Structures are given as C-alpha cells and as structure tokens.
Amino acid sequence: MMLDNEILKIDGLSIAFGGLKAVDNLSFSIKENEIFGLIGPNGAGKTTVFNCITQFYKPNAGSLLFRDRKGEVQELTKHKVHDIIKLGLVRTFQNVELIRELSLIDNVLVGGHIDFKSTVFEQALKLPRAVKEEKALRIEAEDILRRLGIYERKDMIAFGQPYGILKKVEFARTLMSHPKLIILDEPAAGLNDVETLQLAQMIRQIRDEFQCSILLVEHDMRLVMDVCDRICAINFGQFLALGSAKEIQRNPAVQQAYLGNSEDEQHEKDSTVH
Amino acid sequence: MKKNHILKNPYVQFILFGLVLATLPIMAQTFPFIKSGYIITIGGTLIYAIAALGLNLLLGYSGLISLGTAGFMGLAAYISAYLTVDLGWPFLASMAVAVIIPTIIGILVGLVSLKIEGMYLAIATLAVSEVIRKTFEEFDFFTNGFSGKAAKFPSFFNISLDRATTYYLIVIVMVLVMILMYNMVNGQLGRALNAMRGSEAASQAMGVNLLKYRLIAFAFATAFAALSGVLYVHFVRYSYPSIWSLKLSLDFLAMIVIGGLRSIYGTVLGAFIIFAVPDLFLKQIPYFNQLSYMFNGILIILVIMFYPNGIVYLRYDIKKWWKKIFDRKGKVNHDAG
Ligand SMILES: Nc1ncnc2c1ncn2[C@@H]1O[C@H](COP(=O)(O)OP(=O)(O)O)[C@@H](O)[C@H]1O
Numbered sequence A: 001m002m003l004d005n006e007i008l009k010i011d012g013l014s015i016a017f018g019g020l021k022a023v024d025n026l027s028f029s030i031k032e033n034e035i036f037g038l039i040g041p042n043g044a045g046k047t048t049v050f051n052c053i054t055q056f057y058k059p060n061a062g063s064l065l066f067r068d069r070k071g072e073v074q075e076l077t078k079h080k081v082h083d084i085i086k087l088g089l090v091r092t093f094q095n096v097e098l099i100r101e102l103s104l105i106d107n108v109l110v111g112g113h114i115d116f117k118s119t120v121f122e123q124a125l126k127l128p129r130a131v132k133e134e135k136a137l138r139i140e141a142e143d144i145l146r147r148l149g150i151y152e153r154k155d156m157i158a159f160g161q162p163y164g165i166l167k168k169v170e171f172a173r174t175l176m177s178h179p180k181l182i183i184l185d186e187p188a189a190g191l192n193d194v195e196t197l198q199l200a201q202m203i204r205q206i207r208d209e210f211q212c213s214i215l216l217v218e219h220d221m222r223l224v225m226d227v228c229d230r231i232c233a234i235n236f237g238q239f240l241a242l243g244s245a246k247e248i249q250r251n252p253a254v255q256q257a258y259l260g261n262s263e264d265e266q267h268e269k270d271s272t273v274h
Numbered sequence B: 001m002k003k004n005h006i007l008k009n010p011y012v013q014f015i016l017f018g019l020v021l022a023t024l025p026i027m028a029q030t031f032p033f034i035k036s037g038y039i040i041t042i043g044g045t046l047i048y049a050i051a052a053l054g055l056n057l058l059l060g061y062s063g064l065i066s067l068g069t070a071g072f073m074g075l076a077a078y079i080s081a082y083l084t085v086d087l088g089w090p091f092l093a094s095m096a097v098a099v100i101i102p103t104i105i106g107i108l109v110g111l112v113s114l115k116i117e118g119m120y121l122a123i124a125t126l127a128v129s130e131v132i133r134k135t136f137e138e139f140d141f142f143t144n145g146f147s148g149k150a151a152k153f154p155s156f157f158n159i160s161l162d163r164a165t166t167y168y169l170i171v172i173v174m175v176l177v178m179i180l181m182y183n184m185v186n187g188q189l190g191r192a193l194n195a196m197r198g199s200e201a202a203s204q205a206m207g208v209n210l211l212k213y214r215l216i217a218f219a220f221a222t223a224f225a226a227l228s229g230v231l232y233v234h235f236v237r238y239s240y241p242s243i244w245s246l247k248l249s250l251d252f253l254a255m256i257v258i259g260g261l262r263s264i265y266g267t268v269l270g271a272f273i274i275f276a277v278p279d280l281f282l283k284q285i286p287y288f289n290q291l292s293y294m295f296n297g298i299l300i301i302l303v304i305m306f307y308p309n310g311i312v313y314l315r316y317d318i319k320k321w322w323k324k325i326f327d328r329k330g331k332v333n334h335d336a337g
C-alpha cells in the first residue's frame, strides 16, 4: 500500500476532458518532509493533477493515498473538497485567491476556519468559547505573519498590496491549518528573480519550521531546480522522468519536452480551472 | 483619554446610536416642529433597516442575490397578525412562529442557490416572493384579502405597548440586530461568507462547506426579514397584499447598494435615504410620488458612479476634506507664528 515514510502516493491517476487525456496513468509518491517538484511545459496537466489531489476534479481512474494528521492512510477520492484540508492537505492557487476587501490578518484567519468549534450562535452572541477561539487563532495568525516577515502589514487591506506580499499571505493562510502537505500551484509565476529567490528560501523555511512536506507545481525551472529534493517531470499528462534536479536537467526526454514547447512558454498565460 | 477610548468601542457606539434614536418621541413632545407623525416614519425606517441588514448579509457578504425580501417580510406580518388577532396567541409566541416559518422557506431557497446563481437566483427568489404574495390576495380567511389585515400593538408580560413604547421596542430590536450582525460578520462566519463570495474554490480549499454557509446566509436573511415583518404589522397595525410587492424588494436592494454593501451603519443610512427622506421631505414636492421610482434609480446610478461601495464611504472623504482644511489652517498659523 504505502510506505511508512510516504505522505502522498499517487497511483495510476487518469482523467480525461472530452477526448483529451489531461492526466494519463500517472504515478509518483512524496515522502515526509520532502520538497517535491512536479514540472512540465504549459498544458502538461500539472494543475489538473492538483485539482485531482484536492478533489476539485474526481479522477476517472487511479488512487490517491494520503497519510493524514493522525497517521492514518486515507483515500482522497472518498472525501469532499472542503474536507481535504481537515486531513492535513492544503493548497494555494495559481492566481492568488485572497479576499480583496479583508485585511491581511483576516485573510490568514480564513485558513483557521476548520479549527473553529464554536457555533454561529456562539459567535453572534460572543459567548466565551467563541471569543477564546478567535483570540487564540488571531495570536497564531500574528505569529505566522511575523515569521514570514509581514507582520507590520497585518491590518492593511489585501487589495493593492504587492504581488509578493499577497503570495506570502496565501502561504500564511495555508499554515494556519497545520498542514502535513502543502501543495503550491506555480508559486513563482509573476515573481521577479529576487522574489523567486526569497520564495525558495521561504519554502525551505516553512518545511523546516512547520515540519511538513511540500509539493510544488511549476513550469518555470528556476525555482524547482533550486529548492526541490526530487522532481517528477510530465508531458501531455504522462510520466517522463523522476529524480534529483541534476538528473532531471540531464534527462533527454525532459530537454526535448521543454525545447519543443519553448515558444509557448514565452507568452504563457495559464488557463485557470475555477 | 479614557473617555475617548470608551466611545471608540463599537458596542458603545451601537447603544449610543440607539439612545439618540430613542429620544425622538420625547423630542416630538417638546418641539412643535417635530411632528408626532415622524415617529411612524422613523420607526418604519428602522424596521426596514432590520430586513435590509439581513439582505446585506446575503448580498454584501455572501454575494447571493435575493428579490424575495418583501414576500418573506409580508408572510411574517400576516402570520403574526393572524395568530394574535384571530387565534388570540400571545405576542411573543406568535412572533416566534412568524419568524420560524419564513426562515424555513428561506432555507429551502438556500438549497436551490447551490444549483442556480446570479440572475437566475434573483428570478427564483422573485418567483417565491410573488407566489407568497399571491397567497395574501387569495387566502381571505388568513389575510382578509384586499381589505387588509389589522393587528394590535405588541403586549407581553402584562404590558401593553402604545405607539411610543412600540417605537422603543423597535429601536431596541434594531440595535440588538446591529450588534448580532457586527459579531457575525467580524468573526469566522463573516470570513467564511467573504471567502465564498471572493472565490468558491479557494473557500472550499480552506474547508468552507458551501452548502452549509449558503443555508446560514439565507436563514439569517429571511429571519431578519421576518422579524422586520412582525414589527411592521404590530407598529403600523395593518397589512395589505400590495405592500409586499417587487417594488419593496427592489427598495431593499437600493438601500444596501446606496447605503453601503457590507456596512452596518451604511444599511441604516440607506434605509433613511430610501424611506425617511422621501417621506419627510420630498413628499411635499408636487408629483414626487409618481416620480419616486426615478429618485431611487438616479440615486443608485450616482452612487455607483461616485461611491461604488455606498454613501457611507462619504465619511472618509469628509474626513479627508476636513483634514485638508484643518491642515491648511494649521500651516497658515504656523507660518504666521
Ligand atoms: N476543466 C477542464 N476542461 C477541459 N479541459 C481542461 C480542463 N482543465 C484542464 N484542461 C486541459 O487539460 C490540459 C492540462 O491542463 P493544465 O492541467 O491546466 O496544464 P498545466 O497546469 O500543466 O499548464 C490542457 O490541455 C487543458 O486545456
């Protein structure tokens, strides 16, 4: 089934849209505390893999095993979209999806949604349990913002903040849920070189400080090569290669896939799924 | 310093706001230029503000539209009138039933909202509202049809209220609703609704159960509308089918759009602009009644053009202008000194 040190095991994953096989019999697994990269040219099926893991799409075939917070192995396809985060698996979006009208800290607090035990009535009446929970989560959110270096901005409205800051806020929001595995959809998209370097640092920092695994979906090689322990390359929804950054870079099939798509990459504007 | 701090507390502000409104009946007795008829207008406005707050939770926070507010409000009004007058129920018991029944229907509409959105949801809620209104015309035994249904001022715990005391009750209920609303929108519920409006996918990824929160939004919106209907019928003391028409639902929409989406005071301000201002000032203008549709329409266009978040945000501009004037003055003084 699943090895003890594995956190996510994807086996024979397939999904088709109409006649198009967006993901085709794909298998790989991620270990605990690993930073794992999933790469492939634009349109390779990375976001689709992502949406299958998080149950936004129900795969046609294959299994998705995940070791949850309690150490129990869960078949992800048996869970609802909004229950995935409770298992300890949380995602970010390719186009940062924050609430523009809310402050940064309130956005981060959205990540603590599942930790609220008090009912709507307890909140409306401000009963002690609701007040206590809100306070505790607020302190935690402030702590996370501090660790990511954006504490001073906590009360600013998300709308109008620089893109790099918003990315960090989205990160902070995932951390509020105490994840075992964070999956990031093209986190480097829209960042300049300096910001990409900072992001790489932050990803490592998060893995070390929060003791979780990270699955990184990228089409841009800069970040993955720098930060990933292992990388899986796909093209046209199919497995190409798996290995360290160096091995992947040297792999002729990968080189071929990237060269063949190099023009598309220039004017890539990703199609979003939602 | 300390005093300043207390005044900044939102709960103190809500209560002060209520106290100011509560002075109206006394003022009407003291100052001849404040007519006692104003109590009906302002009381009515506050009643409408309660329903509008519910709609704001739905539209402003959750991004779900409803054109059914009037129907739910009217249903509650008739139920409460029927139970108290025809069946002789006590006020509080009939109020409870008159709030619960429309809320259940509202929750059912919420179930539908998972499947249909935007314009289609607007049409579906309008249809529900119109069906409800049709029953007001048809079920004579319950509503007394076109002749209208009469009701009495509320009475409970052996106290019978009159116009002025009912007005106080309305102020108290409205302040309570404002406080409840404040607590809800500034906590987990508010964040979940905001997240849902911003991006369904992102909110689901954060563990927000869309069905649950849509139902909660619809439940509170209809409960507030129903509460407002109960207060209406026991304050105005009659109900006609024609009151609960699409025009009223659109007025609620106008209130929150003009006053301020996602703003509690903005909603109350919107209710004043839509109901109290025409009633108190504009009615004297000849032909105004025929043109009141235009008044709302023009106002909405102006607000969307200049204050897309509602007139309540005018206060920031006023603050800015104030600061500018004040700063310039300070500078002049400084130069002089
Ligand atoms: N919801 C969908 N409906 C139809 N086709 C889709 C859908 N989502 C993705 N696809 C197709 O699947 C393929 C892979 O897309 P995607 O996973 O977004 O690629 P990547 O993220 O690697 O750029 C593309 O050809 C895309 O057009």
Ligand SMILES: [Mg+2]
Binding pocket: A046, A047, A048, A094, A186, A270
């Ligand atoms: Mg993609």
